Amino acid sequence: MDLSPDSTRAAQLSSKPDAPWFHRLSRPILFLIISLALVGGYFAFTIPVAVFPNTDFPRIVIGVDNGVMPIDQMLVTITRPIEEAVNSVPGLQKVTSVTSRGSAEVDLYFDWKSDMILTLQRVDAVVARLQPDLPSTAKVETHRLTFAVFPVIGYSLTSDALPPNKLWEIATYDLKPRLNRLDGVATVIIQGGRVPEFQVTPDPARLLAAGITVPDILDAIKRTNLIDSPGLIEHSHQLVLGLVSGQVRTPEQIGQIVVKTSTAGIPFRLGDIARIAPSVAPVYTMVTANGKPAVLLNVDRQPESNTLDVADEVHALIRELVPSLPPGVHLEPFYDQSIIVHDSIASVRDAVLIGIALSSIILVLFLRDWGTSLVAGLVIPVTLLITFIVLKLTNQSFNLMTLGGLAAAVGLVIDDAIVVLENIVLHRDAGQSRFQAIQSALRELTVPLIGSTITPIVVFLPLISITGVTGTFFRALAVTMTVSLFTSLLLALTWTPTLSQYLVRRRETAGTVSESERPDMAALLAVEEAHLSGFFGR
Known part of the structure; x- marks a missing residue:
């Protein structure tokens, strides 16, 4: 501030009621x-x-996976019951569906003024009530459509020394849990690799002789392969929670599962009527990175999270995890939305x-x-x-x-x-x-x-x-x-x-x-x- 005549005059004006x-x-x-x-x-x-921009599209997607069930059965047992059940959700304007062999997608469209978080809860409640009437093998997922459903960061896991199933295990059991714990991360979706499984191949002649059907085998595996509690056990004035683990982890344990008992009391075990061997789940899509078979980790952020903060946290964690990976395993980014x-x-x-x-x-x-x-x-x-x-x-x-x-x-x-x-x-x-x-x-x-x-x-x-x-x-x-x-x-x-x-x-x-x-x-x-x-x- 200068000391010009205007400054002196300003001091005089400030004391006058008619000052500017x-x-x-x-x-x-x-x-x-x-x-x-x-x-x-x-x-x-x-x-x-x-x-x-932050957007809640007035659309909810219901996805169903049911193995290789034929289309006509999918329509009758899954798609149509879901369409009829969701009609009771308030604000629903249109329902469309696409059904293919073993899968179905039902799209629900609502008014733009609808509260999509509340609407998703209502749809989840309808699906939960309907779940007992659907085939037991059907896996149903619901999610609302936002820009957050698209990955913000993608990493590829490749190796010249390890097979695809080992890469899948590293991504699923080592990397994914650590990434899911980060603030702002909604989920981590894994693509590619080979999912390990046990393959059970029944012998038709032995099934016929024992009077056992394929559904009997499926029920026996589900009934046996579980963890359950028999209840509380009182011992020395203490209550102990009992826990029984019936999970099977080897082909030999699977072979000991009792499928049926004859009238004479003779048990028919799974190993007596089928061949059991370790295998991998069939894949119909090839996933590669830099010309090599790869497992992709796609990181989705939460709707209200900060893309830059999520990206920085993911990159920092990956830098910590890379030294602990097996020799010959490479973890590299292939997509980063934060750059934009x-x-x-x-x-x-x-x-x-x-x-x-x-x-x-x-x-x-x-x-x-x-x-x-x-x-x-x-x-x-x-x-x-x-x-x-x-x-x-x-x-x-x-x-x-x-x-x-x-x-x-x-x-x-x-x-x-x-x-x-x-x-x-x-x-x-x-x-x-x-x-x-x-x-x-x-x-x-x-x-x-x-x-x-x-x-x-x-x-x-x-x-x-x-x-x-x-x-x-x-x-x-x-x-x-x-x-x-x-x-x-x-x-x-x-x-x-x-x-x-x-x-x-x-x-x-x-x-x-x-x-x-x-x-x-x-x-x-x-x-x-x-x-x-x-x-x-x-």
């Missing part, structure tokens, strides 16, 4: 805006980061810095005043920081649409401040005092500024009401642009005049005029013409 509002309220205005900027800076580190987000954030950062630099340079060249350049340059970061508050309150995230909106808004938010500052300098150079110049500029530009800023806001506002997939993307863009423009207008009419009384210096060569005196348009145009001729005449 931007001087009387300068401290509250600066305190409020700086406080909002600090809050926005804090929120910037808490807003989730993702590639796409990093690039988007970098582009916004560059746009902000370039915008501040260019606007400051242009203001210095035209107005030849570092103070005005500083006032205008501060508008961009303050506007963005206040915009972050609204993004946090509206549950938005940093994504391609919001970051794109911020980058596009950088060139617009500074316009209002430049117009106000240029007009203040124009009045100042015409001979008015600092306070008179600010008052004259606000008197002339308040209404035009409001109209010029409201115009693009009105263009973006209708995008907020759009529904569907299009509305999901453009709503984030519209919110960002609208809030940025409206904030820039408020800053131009409050922040800019308040700072100008401290940072915009009065020219020593300018003559002083009385408070009631106001320069005419000819004088203002003459000053502006002198500025431009001096700049272009260099």
